[in-house]
Amino acid sequence: MTVAKPAIGQESSLSLQQQRQRAAFWFLAPMLLALFCVAAWPLLRTIWFSLTDTSLNNLYAGKWIGFDNYLKIRTLDSGKVIYRGTLVDPAWWNAVWNTVKFSFTSVLCETVLGLIVALVLNAEFKGRGFVRAAILIPWAIPTIVSAKMWAWMLNDQYGIINDIGMKLGLLEQKIAWTANTDTAMYAVLMVDIWKTTPFMALLCLAGLQMVPRDIYEAAKIDGIHPVKVFFKITLPLIRPALMVAVIFRMLDALRVFDLIYVLTPNSAATKTMSVISRENLIDFDKFAYGSAQSTLLFAILAVFVSLYIWLGKVDLSGESGK
């Protein structure tokens, strides 16, 4: 980005490029400051707390204890070595596993369903504008409201899901969807997929509308099977949009909190990283320990995003080389 200094002109005056850079900096400064205040500072504070023994009763009395919240190796008098800390906490790894399971399943289902919905909405039909607006409703409802709504619908006694299931003969007995450890994860997944498929559909639809119509016409004239058209034309062309949509959803899913906190707050079968770190931060008076878990959550997200972008690029360049 270095620009050669113009040979002529006064020493004190800046080149056009430098002037532009300086102006750009001043335009960006308010945003950088805001970002620092609302993103970087809290993050740094959390990382700092995770290296101390701070408690919520007095946030300023924490002492530096290094990495003990993450991993602490202690040798007992008997010579036995024991390990403590988040990195060897089975509850934490259970939460990580739950989060991963939840994220992959929900994003996969949402992508497939969203794409199907988008393909339907991309077709010309009467009342398309209305359907497009209507399909966004689940996404527009605040999560806390839809989670509470589903909690009632899934209720074993008064819930409509059980009622319909029983009347249609699909269920033999009423199922307590959110209470049963076998079904709790499915219940949460179902609500999340219901809620965020519209978002995926919208992003896919935006991608689909960018695809030039004449390619389809050419394919039609050549008599290519529609399935082949989808995999050879549509999918490669909307791939960039799809990749962005997937990463948005993935980031959202990996830090999922509200839905699970409302539907199944204390169930070990659905507890995610965010839920468990909040529990330690607030409920258990282990503020520093919870901060360590928040920091790990951040690290996992950061690694995931970097990998995704990196791998995504590798793929893209491989394709452009064809």
Added chain:
Amino acid sequence: MSYGFRGRALRSAAAMAIVSALSTPVLADELFYVSGAVGNAVENFAMLVKPWEEATGHKVTLVPMPASTTDQFGQYRLWLAAGATDIDLYQTDVIWAPQLADHFVDLTEAAKDLAPTHFPSIIQSQTVNGKLVALPLFTDAPALYYRKDLLEKYGVAVPKTWSELAAGAKVIQDGERAAGKGDFHGFVWQGNAYEGLTCDALEWVKSHGGGQIVEPDGTISINNPNAVAALEEAKSWVGTISPQGVLAYQEEEARGVWQTGNAAFMRNWPYAYTLGNGNDSAVKDLFGVTTLPVGKEGDTSAATLGGWNVAVSKYSAHQEAAVSLAMYLAGPEAQKARALAESNLPTIVALYDDAEIGAAQPIIPQWKDVFLNAVPRPSAPTLGKYNEVSSKFWSAVHQTLSGNGTAAENLEMLEADLTELKGDAW
């Protein structure tokens, strides 16, 4: 929140201006009182504080919170940690005193005449290192609700032991279902994984002679054959006399099933008594209450000691008025009004012999027996770690009830976890 802060700051700034302009020494304060809301608590609060408002000229606004005590605690702890000046008074659960003591005003001096009229054990539970953290508003001890009409119909006696309860519930459930009520259940209680399950399970364990999780001297006693037997017995109810969904029930869900006439027995707190006898209730005048059953002949019944208290925030700008309100709410007049309107159990001993209360709420004198069997949760010995102890306990119980591992396995793991949590001392 930001609106609250600003509105309030503006109001107090305006008020200051008026004071300095007119130099009037007396000024009406506006207080904010935060409390969880179950049943009809919100409507009743306005009625309850009216005499105090009229007498002092201050105004008090109720800030309602979710019914789950775990949710409330999280929010209060955040507010208090941040030193929020928005809330002047907190309605606190009986188990919170040791954990939040630092943030509340010491009421020892203000209540030196009032405190001795309350049950000493309750005042004791709210005293931390000689500091009276909160004043008791009402106490809570759950009881067994039973349908008088159905017990009579099926010739079932009021159960004394848990196995009698299970047998009776089965008979009634089978009978009612055969009569076409497919949604009828024998026994409903609180099985969700939350603080309420700690209360329910502590009762099962204690009434089987299995101790109280952590004894007053700090010993971890939970892993014993009686406790195992108690949990195995409770597990046998799920899916038989209790719906599978009971594992997601809190108080209000259980009351929902009960009050629509779909349960023969219910374990719940006293607030369900008045609501159950309300005009919109399907079980109005059809039910009675008794002490919770015991494991076997010779064991004593156990009811987890609940109850709510009022504490004054150290960060309040109107501490004088707030203390005055706390004193009023914990005093005989307000406690009597609460007892009449909401069947809340008074903590002032003399009110149990009050004729008016006895006539309007015949249940309250009865409840004295329940209250005498009350067992505290181990919040006193475990201090700041109580929430984690409770969470580990309810998780182990919930696992057992859901069929993930036997009671013996889960309690053994729980003992190991608690020992580790305890470390050298609680």
